Amino acid sequence: MKMKLLYLLVFLLLGNSLQSQAQMVRVSGKVLGDDGNALPGVNVLLKGSTTGTTSDVSGTFALIVPSANAVLMFSFIGYEPQEVAVGNRTLIDVTMISDVKSLNEVIVVGYGTQKKSDLTGSVTSISSKEIKQVAVASLDQALQGRAAGVQVTQSSAAPGGGVSIRVRGGNSIQASNEPLYVIDGIPIFPDNGTFAPGTSGGGQAQNALANLNPGDIESMEVLKDASATAIYGSRGANGVVIITTKRGKAGATNVDIENYYGIQSVSRRLPLLNAEEFATVANEARVNRGVATIFTPEQIASFRNNSTDWQDEVFRQAPIRNHQVTVSGGSEGTRFAISGNYFGQDGVIINSGFKRASLRINVDKNIGKKIVVGNSIQIARTWNNQQVTDITRGGVVNGALVFSPTLPVFDANGNYTFDNSAVPGSQQVGNPVQDAVETLNRTITNRVLGNVYGEWNIMEGLRFRASLGIDYQSARRDFYAPVTNNRGRNTFGSALAEKKDVISPVGTLTMTYNKNFGDDHQFTFLAGYETQSQTVDFLQANSSNFPTDALTSNNIGLGQIIGTPASGRGLWRLDSWFGRVNYTLMGKFLFTGTFRADGSSRFGSGNKWGYFPSAAIGYNLSEEQFVQNLNLFSNLKVTASWGLTGNQEIGLYQSLSQLGTVRYPFGEVIVIGQAPGRVANPNLRWEKTNQFNTGLEMAFFDNRLSFEAAYYYKRTQDLLLNLDLPRTTGFSSILQNIGSVENKGLELAFTSSNFVGDFKWNTSGNITFNRNKVIALGPGETFRLAPDTGDGHLQIGNSSILQVGSPVGSFFGLVTSGIVQTGEQVLPGSSSFGTVGPGDIRYVDVNGDGQINNNDRTIIGNPQPKFFYGFTNNFSYKNFDLAVFLQGTYGNDVWNVNSHELYRNDGATNNIASTIDRWRPDAQSSQWPSARTRPFVLSDRHIERASFLRVRTITLGYNLPAAKLNLKWLRTARVYVQGQNLFTFTKYTGFDPEVNSLGQSSIGLGIDRGTFPMARMFMLGLNVGL
C-alpha cells in the first residue's frame, strides 16, 4: 500500500510539468588548460539550472542562455571550477587553473552533499580515476590503499572472492565489522554470508558486492568519524562507504568504450621437496620410529627424474578481460547515462573463474523548473565457478601442497591417481587435479539494484526528496562431488542445490532547507525518515549415492540417499528518523549536529529503539586575516567531533528463545524432534561506539601541497558477545551485551603537485596507525580462548585468545627456542607436544614451573598491523602518463596454517624444501626437527611476520592527441599497459601475506589455510571516447 502511494506520488510529480519562457542568447567560446592546450570534456553549466554542455575536442563549447545575467560554471576534474558572468558577451574564452585538491569540491555525505571546505567530519573521497587505476572484480577492492583509516584485505584472491574492510579498526568481537555501503542511496550491508546461497564443502563465500560493476562508479566517499556516520545511526559504527554512480550531463552525447585484457599467474609458489627428497624423509621417519621403510633405494633413484610438482598441475595462466560501453549525455530536460559491461576473470587454479554481465540505466528528467525525477538501476548476472579452498578439508590448494610428489597425476592406464594412500603412512588427500576438475561448485546470481526518486524545490532553499529503492538478489549454488574423486567417494556422489532470494526495499523521505541570515549565518537543515527491510528466503536440497555422475545437481532425485531438505525465511526491519543541522558562522566557524533514531526488529522487546547523536565543530583558520597575513597557508582548518554510533549486525532472532529441529530414526522411520536451542534475552540491545575525532587540514602554495591529519578514539561498549556457558547447562552460549573494545589511531594523508607544466608529477599518500585492544569481556572475565580457527583436522584446539588489554585476534600458543640437541634433557610434559629427546622441538617454559604444558601458552602474534599505507605517484609528459601505486602493511602477523603440514617432516605430507636440512645426529640442525611424526602444535614457529610492501599497479598510458590529429569523430583515445601485484616485498613464506581464510570474520584474522593464492597480472587496455 505504501509502495503504491509512493508510485502515485512520483507519477503526479511527473505529470505536473511547468514550462517557462525567457529571452535566449547564444554564447560560445574555447576552454584552455593552464598549459595553453585546448581542454575537451569540460562541463559548462548555466548556474541555477541543469542546462549545460561539455567542451569538444578542440575545447570549444556553445550554449543557449536565457539572458545577459546568466552565469556560466566551468568544471573539470583536476581543475578549479570557475564561474563567469556572461554579461553582454557572446564569446567567452576561459583558462582553467589546474588544481590538486579543490576545496570547493563537492563531497557526498549522508543524505546530501557538502562543500569540502564546510566539512567538519572525517570523509575521504575517491574519484573514478583512482578507482579505475586498478582492475578489480568488485568495487570494495578499489578502496585499497586509497583512504587513510581504511584497511582493505582481500581475504581470498579467488575471482569474485571475499574482501574484508575495517574502517579505523574493528569495533566488535562477534558482530560484523564490515562498513555499511550506500549505493545511490540504497543501504547495503555486505555480509557475504547473507547473500551467498551457501558455502558448505566449498570455502569462502562469494563477495556480496561482486555483482555490482565498479566501472559505473563516479565517486566513493568513506565516512569515518561519528560526525559523518552518526546519521546512519545503528549501522554507522563500522564506517560508511557512499557510492555514487555516473549520471548523464546535458550536452553532446558521449560514448566511452573501455576495454582491457590481461594474463594472470600465481605470484609466488612454495618451494617443496621433490619426490626423491620426500621419499628419503619418509623412509627416515620410519626408521626413526623403528618400523620398516616404505621406499626401496631403487624406487628412490627412479624418482630422480620423476617427480610431480602439484602446484604446476593445479595452477595455470589465466586471462582476465573487461569490456564496457557507456553512453551518456542528454538535453536540458533529460539526462541519461547507460552502460553495458562484461567482466570475465578465469582463476589461476584450474576450473575456476568469475564472469559478470551488467547493464545500467541512470536517467534524470526535469519537469518544469522545480521538479526533477529520475532513477538509477543496475541489472547484473554473475557466474562463479569456485574451487574448494580455505579451511574446507580436501581443498585444492592444500592438496597441491601436501600431496605426495612420488605419485603421478595419471597412472599408467591414464586414470587419475585417486589419492595418495598408495604411499603408506601418508595423510589421506585426494588427487587435487582430479578434485579440481571433477567437482562442480558454481554460484549464479542475478541482482537488481535500483531506485526511483522525485525531487521538488518547493521554494528557494527548501527541497523535498522522496526515493524508493530496491536491492534484489536471486542466487543459486550447485555442488556436485562425483564418486570418482576423493570428495565424492564416501558418499558415492553427492549433490547439493541451494537457492536464495534476498530482497530489501527501502524508502527515504528527506527535506532540506538552506537559509542564510545575513552574510554571517548560513544554515542547512536536513530532516528525514527512512524505512528498510530485508527478507531472506532460502531453499536447499541434497542427496547422495548416485548411480551415475552424468546429471549432477541437475537431478537431485537421482540420489538414492535423500538428504534433509532445508528452507527458511528471515526478516528484519529498520525504521529511522534523522536530522542534521549545519551552521556556518562568518564563513569560518563550522558547526554540525546530527541525530538519528533507529528502531530495529533485531533487538529485545524492551530495546527496540536506539538514539545516535553527534556534534562537531570546525574552524577555517585560513579565513582569518592573521593567518592570511602569514602568507603560508592556502588552507588551514581544524575540526573536532564526537558522536555515538551503533552496530546491529548480529544475525536475526537472537533475543528470542528458540527450539531447534532435530531428527531421530526409529528403525528406519525418521521422526522430528524439537530441542531447547536458545534461551531468551529480552534485554539484548545495540553495540554502542563512542567516537571522538579531531582533524587538521593544511595546504600550501595555492594548494599544490596539502596535508590532512586526524586522530580518533573509539570505544565500543555493550558488545554483542556470546557469553560462553558451562555445557552442563545444556547450552553452549548466550548472546549478551558484555565487553568493550577500544580503537585509537592516527591518520595522515598528503597530496603534492611536485611538477606542473609539460612534465607533471603528483604524489599522494596515506598512512594509518590503529591500535586495537579488548577493554573488557564478560563479568570477571580477563581472557577467553577463541575456538580453533585453523582447521579442525589439525587438532590445534584454541588458536587465538581474547584478552583484556590485547588486540582482538591475538594468536595464542607455545614459544619455541630451536631444536633439542644431543645430550640435552627435555622438560617434563614436553612429550605431549611431541618432544621426547634430541631432534625434537624445544619449547619454552614460559610460566617457569619446570614443565611444559598448556599453561605455557602465551600471546605469540597479533594479526593487526601497526600501520598500513598507500602511496601513489602519477607522472605525465605531454601525452604519456605513468602511475605507480604502492600499498602495504607493517607489523601484522599471519598464522601460516599450511606450515603445520609443510613442516611436518614425516612423509605423511610433502614439506617445504628447506626442511631438507632436518636434524640428524650427525648434522644437528637448530631450525628443523628430525624426521618423525609429531602432533600439530600451535607455536611461534607457525606465526610469521606478514608486513609487506606491494607494488600494486604500474600503469603506462598514452593518450592519442585526437584534437591535434583533427579527428572529429574521436573525442579521446587512450592505450595503456598495466602490471598488477608486480612485486611484493615481504618475509612471509606463504603464498601471500594478504590473506584471511575466514573471510569477514571479526575474531579470526590473518589466517592462511589453503586459500586461493594471489595472482600477478599483466594487462593491456584501450579506452576510446566518441
Added chain:
Amino acid sequence: MKTKHTLYLIALTSLGLFVGCSKPLEEKVFSFIAPENFYRNATDAQVALNAVYDGIQGFHLADRAYMIGDMGSDDTFTGEFRGNQDRIQMDEFTVDANNGINRDRFENTYIAINRANAVIARVPTINMDAALRDNIVNQAKFLRAMWYFDLVQLYGAVPLRLDETASLTDVGSARVPVARIYDEAILPDLRAAENLPTTQSNRGAATRGAAKALLARVLMTRAGNTPGSPLWAQARDKAKEVMDLGVNRLLANYNDVFLLQNENSAEHLFSAQFSSQQNEGSSFQVFFQPRGINGIAANGNGVNEPTFDIVQAFELTDLRSNTAFIREFRLAAGGSRWYAPSGNCVGSPTPCTPRPYIGKYFETSLPIGNLNYPVIRYADVLLIYAEAANEASGPTDLAYDALNQVRRRAGLANLPTGLGQAQFRDRVRAERRVELCFEAIRRYDLVRWGILLETMREHFRRFYPPLVANVQAHEVLMPIPQREIDLNPAIEQADQNPGY
C-alpha cells in the same frame, strides 16, 4: 497553486503511510518454534521426546562410543594412519583435559540430559492421555539414567542437573558424589522406566526390558569389584527379570545379530538408531574398514583397528571370530581383497593383508550408514546374570546355563562343570570380552573390575613396550574437560580428577 497544494498533501500522506504500521518492529518469526508455543499436546510431547532420543547421536556419543570404550582399552587402537591427536591420546593413554573426544562426550551428554530434563518437567503438565504421558516421561528418564550412568563411570563425581535450564543467571553446578548421582538420578529414573511397556510402537524406543537390563548393569557396576556386595544379588535378580519377561532371546546365529535386517530384533534390548536417510546415518563402520580400498559399499578410514590382543582372545573354533573380523573385502571394481586377522596370510587367497579389521558391522549394499550401534544386547544380559550370580553365590546351574547359551551359539563347548568362583569369574570375563567386542564395553568392564591399569600395562608390554610407562593410576577416570572447569563457577581447577 492548486497543484502545489496537491503536492503538499501527497508528500504528507506518503510520509504518514510510510510510518503508519502497527508493531512494525516486532520480530516476525517464520522458521522456528518458540518454547512458549510448544509443549501443549500429546504430539508436542512425543516431538520433544524425539529430541531426547536425538541426543544419543550427539557427536562423540553413540556413533563414536568406541573411541573411548574400545580405543581406550586393549581391544582396538587408532590404526596405521594415526593422524588425529585426540585419538592418539585415547589409544596411547595420554588423554589430557583438552582432549576433544573426551570434551565432546562430556558436553554433548549434558546437552542431551537438558533435553530429557525438559521433557520430564514439562510433559507431566500437558493435558493428555495418562498412559501415553507416563510412557513418554519414562522413556526420557531411561535416557537420562543411561547418560548419567555413562558420566559417573567415565568421570566419577559430576554435576547433577535434574531441571531444564530456563534462565542463565545461575550457571554453576558443582560435582556431586557418585552415590548421589546414582541415588537421585540413575536409580529412581530406571525404577520409573521399569514401568515402560514391554514393546513400543516406535522401533528402537526404550522398553521395560531395556530399563531392567540397564538397571542390571547399573547394579552390577555399583557392586564394582567388591566381593560379597549385596548388589550382586540385586543385579542377578534384575537380569533374571529380563530373562523372565519372555520378550527377548538370543538369535540363533551370532552373525545375524549384526545384519541390517535384524536391527531391533529380539536380541537387541536397546540400540542407538541410525538411518542413511536425512543425514541420520552412522559412520562407525566406515571408520573401522581398511583405508585406501574402494569397496562395493564403503571406502574405509581405517582409524579403529583391532589389536592382535583381541584377535588372540578368541578360542580357535570360535565362530564369532568370522563376524568380528574382516576376511574378505569385496571391491567396487570386482574381485576381493583378503585379510588375515591373525597376522599370517599363509593359506589365504591373495591379495592378502595380514592385519585384523573389524567386520562386525558391515553393510553390503548402498546406501550405507543404516547400521545401529548396540547399547544392550540379550547376550549381555545373560552374561550379567552369570557374572552377578557367580559373585553373589558362586557358579550356580543357572549361571552356567546363561553363560553356556552364549558359548553354544558361538560354536563352543559348554564350560567344564565344577569350576570354582574365581575360575568361573575368569571365564565369564573372557566371554564378555569376545562376545561384546567392539561394542564400546571393554573399557567400562576393565574399570569395573578394577584391572584397567594392569591390563593395559600388560597389553602394551606385549605389543608396544614404549607405551607401558604412559599408563598412570589416575587414568581410571577421564578428566573433566578444561572448558567446563574454566566456565563453571562451581568447579575449580582443584576439583579436577587428581593427576590431570
